[in-house]
Structure formats: C-alpha cells, structure tokens
Amino acid sequence: MNIARFALLLDRHGPALARWPESERAAATCLLAASAEARARLEAALALDARLRRDLARPDPASVARLQDGIARRIVRAPMPDRPGPLPRLLALLRPALPAGWGALAAMACCALWLGLSPPRAAPEDPFGPLQTLPLAGDAF
C-alpha cells in the first residue's frame, strides 16, 4: 500500500481502521509503522472526525418537545393512513413465491391465465353412451 491509496481509504472509510475492509487493514498497519506521512494523515483525519462528532449541530430539547407536540396535534386532525391499493396487496400476496424465483411467479401467472381464458367445457360425455346404441340380444330389428 502506498500513501495515495492510504489517503483514499482514509477519506472513504474514516480514521477507525476497524471499519476498513479486512483485506486492507494489515497493509495499512504496516504503512503506519513505516511512514511518518501516513501517521500525519491519520492524525489529520482523526482531528476532523473528532471535530465532526463534537461540533455537528444538535437540536435543543425544546425543539424536540415542540416537534412531538406538533405531530401529535396534526395527526389528530389528519385523515387515517391510506390503505394500500390493489397492486401492492397483490404483490404482498405473491411474495411467498419469491424465494422460488421468477419461474414460480411465471408458472402461477400462466396457470391463472389458462384458468381465466380456457373456454367452459361442455357437459361431460357419458362413457356408456356408445354401448346404448349397440344392438342387444332380443332386440327387434
């Protein structure tokens, strides 16, 4: 690892090496032991990190209380939550099939389509119908 790579990772992941990708940590530790410039860059990054943690704006307790009161007042007057439309409900119903993949969903859609579009069947044929036309012994011709 060179200084440029170290600086890039420092800006990307922050100065806590524990948060860096595991594959980079050992090389970074070696570079820190060997290079004064790497140590200086880490110190600068630590200083910025500490400053952000200390000085980023925080809301005061009065504004938090005002927010909670304001929301409580407004939702009393607000309409009830919107019910989800038919499409989200359909997707929620189909979600159990998702682990089986798109193939399962496609098969279900094909079945639904086939059931919906197939013409209604005529009355079932009588399996003994042809027998009734056979001449029987004793029939008069």
Added chain:
Amino acid sequence: MPMLLAPSFHWALPWALPRLAPDAPPTPRPMTDPASSDAALMALAGGGDRAAFNLLVGRHGERALRVALRILGDAAEAEEVAQEAFLRAWQAAASFDPDRARFTTWLHRIVVNLAIDRTRRRAGAPSAGLEAAVELADPGPGPEADAVATEARAALAAALGALPPRQRAAIALAYEQELSGAEAAAALEVSERALEGLLRRARQFLRSRLEGS
C-alpha cells in the same frame, strides 16, 4: 349429556359472552405496549392507532430532527421538515413493509429527501442557514462556552454549508450513531460504494476548508 356440558363451554367460548350478557360494558381498547418493536407499532399505526404512532415519534423524533438540522442548518426549517416527514410516514403507515426496510431507514429516507429538496429550492443562500445553526443548536457547555469553541463551530458550519446537499446528507448520516453504512446508503438511496464516494469528497473538502481554523 350435552346439557350437562354446556355451562362449562361458556368460559371457553368468549365470543358467546356478548350474546349471553348484552348489557355488559364494552371492553376497553388495550394500551399500546411502549416496548413494542417499531414494526409492531407501525402495524398498529397503519390501522389508525395514533397512540402507537406517537410512541414512534417519541422514539425517533430527536434523531429525525438532528438529521434534518445537519442537512438544512436551520432549526425552524428542520422542525418543519421533520414534522412533514412524520406526517408522510403516518399517511403511508398502512403500506409500510418491515420485510423491505427497517422503520428508521425508511424514515431517514423521507427526512433526507425532504431536506435535500428544500435545500435545493433555497439554493440562493444555503450557507446562511448553516451558520445560523451554530447559534440555534444546543452549544453543549452553555453560555460560558469559550470564544474559541464558538469560532470552531462557526467555521465547521460554514464549511458544511459550502458542501453540495448530498455530501452534507452523507456526513449527517455517517455521524449518526446506531446507523450502519448500509442503512445510511439506503437512506440516501445509493449503493454503499457511492456513499463512500460522497464521504470521501466531503472529508477532503472539509479538511481543506478547516485547515488552520
């Protein structure tokens, strides 16, 4: 025999009781359990339970306000944005799906989008609000805070104000405790790699602006 067994069935079949005692007072609605998970409270809110939603506001209101304040830099605007975000969450509570995202990630996404939209709308003077935030935000030690610390906070606010809104949002989310990198990226609707890119540019800019201050 069935006649002998019938009385013992009355306690076992609670739905039969109202018919047996029509004048009995209605059972009170059960109290919402404050220890319920966010997902359980959202499910109740989706059914119109305002008390459950107020518990969520109490649990996450401060954090939503903090993120909005860090992006907008103006306490009054941050309050408006946080309120609007919670009202949108209330309206969409019935559609919230805990299998797709945690409540906090979902809420942060609403807050971040509203705050960035608002920052872009008032693109004329983004830094004025952030500098004002130094005075409006809780300064920590109180009025006895020394001039050096106040100056340092003002310099940081000015540097943050000069950042593009999405980089400022990345910093606001990255310094939010209990929020993982994946959740911060999801709140910004970018990949983790893209979030790292935003943070890299933001840190480089802030370091160069704050050197010596």
